[in-house]
Amino acid sequence: MADMARDYYEVLGISRDAGETDIKKAYRRLAMEYHPDRNNGDKSAEEKFKQVSEAYDVLRDPAKRAQYDRYGAAGLRGPAGAGFGFHPFDLSEALSVFMRDFGGLSGLESLFGGGERSRRGQRRGPDVQVTLRVTLDEVATGATRKVKLRTLERCPKCEGSGGKGGQKPVPCRTCGGSGEVRRATQSFFGQFVSVTSCPTCGGEGTVVQEPCEQCRGDGRVRAERTVEIEIPAGVSGNNYLTLRGHGAAGPRNAGPGDLIVALEVEEDPRFERHGDDLVYDLPITFSQAALGADLSVPSPSGAATVRVPPGVQSGTILTVRGKGLPSLAHGGRGNLHVRIQVWTPQRLNPEQKELFDRMAEIESKPQGDSVGRRFWNRIRDALGA
Ligand SMILES: [Zn+2]
Ligand SMILES: [Zn+2]
Structure with missing residues (x-):
């Protein structure tokens, strides 16, 4: 089992005598880096997010930390263990640890600086990523490039509402328009409430009664678009450009995602x-x-x-x-x-x-x-x- 070998202190990059503040600081930095909302569903980032959350959740608790220091995670996990029930975190556990200690979703948005992002980031259109190869001469001077994107645009037939003939969506009855459903789960540590997005409306809080024929209620259609990208002088292959709002349109007139431009600088033989x-x-x-x-x-x-x-x-x-x-x-x-x-x-x-x-x-x-x-x-x- 790969997770047995993981050392919680190493996972968080802290020393064995790190204090509470250091633990929290280290976790906050890593969690923000690997948070799924920031990584486009990247699986390895999600894995990291789960690992750092698990490590943090043990080390922040003095009792669990003491057990861990004495026996390690593997010893405590087995049937003969001391009963703390350590186990590899799944994503929802990791997310609830993060939200519990870092102020919930609105806090998360402001931490990430994504003000225009809607609730849970689910309504917003997806980010679109392109890779641009630039020469060293272009790095020296900066450049403007035109890039053709195949993406999703607002449906012209329903003007993005998703409803037949431009019909407006109505509040969702499953969640009463909040877009969220709460579920109480019993665990070893007591009851905890998890909040997930409503399965009926996908977190939007509204539903379309009669879908538009062209976009089948999504409010978007496939389209091609040309974007002009300014590459500033001095960039390197480590740089990304983010063009806010230039990604795919969101469903039913939700805000668009971003266009992320990864840069590859060609080797110059000279x-x-x-x-x-x-x-x-x-x-x-x-x-x-x-x-x-x-x-x-x-x-x-x-x-x-x-x-x-x-x-x-x-x-x-x-x-x-x-x-x-x-x-x-x-x-x-x-x-x-x-x-x-x-x-x-x-x-x-x-x-x-x-x-x-x-x-x-x-x-x-x-x-x-x-x-x-x-x-x-x-x-x-x-x-x-
Ligand atoms: Zn439509
Ligand atoms: Zn709903």
Whole structure:
């Protein structure tokens, strides 16, 4: 059983002597990250949400925590256990733990900052996710992209009401219009009341009596739409853009979901990217290395010039300020780092051959300058001569 191996302290990322406040803080942060309302029903997020809720529910309670510290969850779960009834949480238990301690649904909405979201987030249209591949040049300048979405739009026939001929929905009789049904459940710890959305109206509180022929009462139809997406300069593959209200329409005129744009930045063979900084490998010749040169290097904002000092060594990094990528976080631009690679010619024409022969002759004589001498001493040492 995989859950036996889980350590509640590790699950919450806290130390074994963490106090009540730390436990609560850690749980709150993780629960908000993995809450199903924020993860589009992603199964692994839901799994995490259940795990952190279970861990929190044990560790927040001094008695349960003491038992857990002594015996671990597995020992307490078995038939010979101390009777705390630890077990892997299901989603509704996890949600009720979260709601119990973090102020219920309205609290949840304000925690998430989703003010326009309707009750339980169920009426609102679904979020639509698209992935955009952008080049490094587009990251450098920012870009505007048009994207075609296949999604759900308000039904034109009933104007979204879902009722035949635009008929308005009427209050649901199962839940009396509240959209919620309450259910009391008996558990080891006593009775607890869970609130779920009404099965008749799906949480909306209203129902359509005679459905529209075109959308069958849903208030939406399939449609294609083109959206223009502004990609700000400086983005990376870790960034998401959220276009509020640009997702699918909600059922029966409920608010639309969001359009979530995941970004993938294509590798640029010329550069290594490190945040806003770029690294470029520049091959130079022996003579350029020895004599120094002003050389042209590519950058996402056009060619730049790097001043190579005389006597540069392979592997030296020269920095061209402000020629990296724009910074999304704090404005300004990163730097372009030019990594020098002294290139050895593989074929010499007769003239070059002659010059290198002449060079070799000079190098074999005792050197006047101290750096050159040090170099030859090192070579001699390496050869054990
Ligand atoms: Zn319709
Ligand atoms: Zn209802």
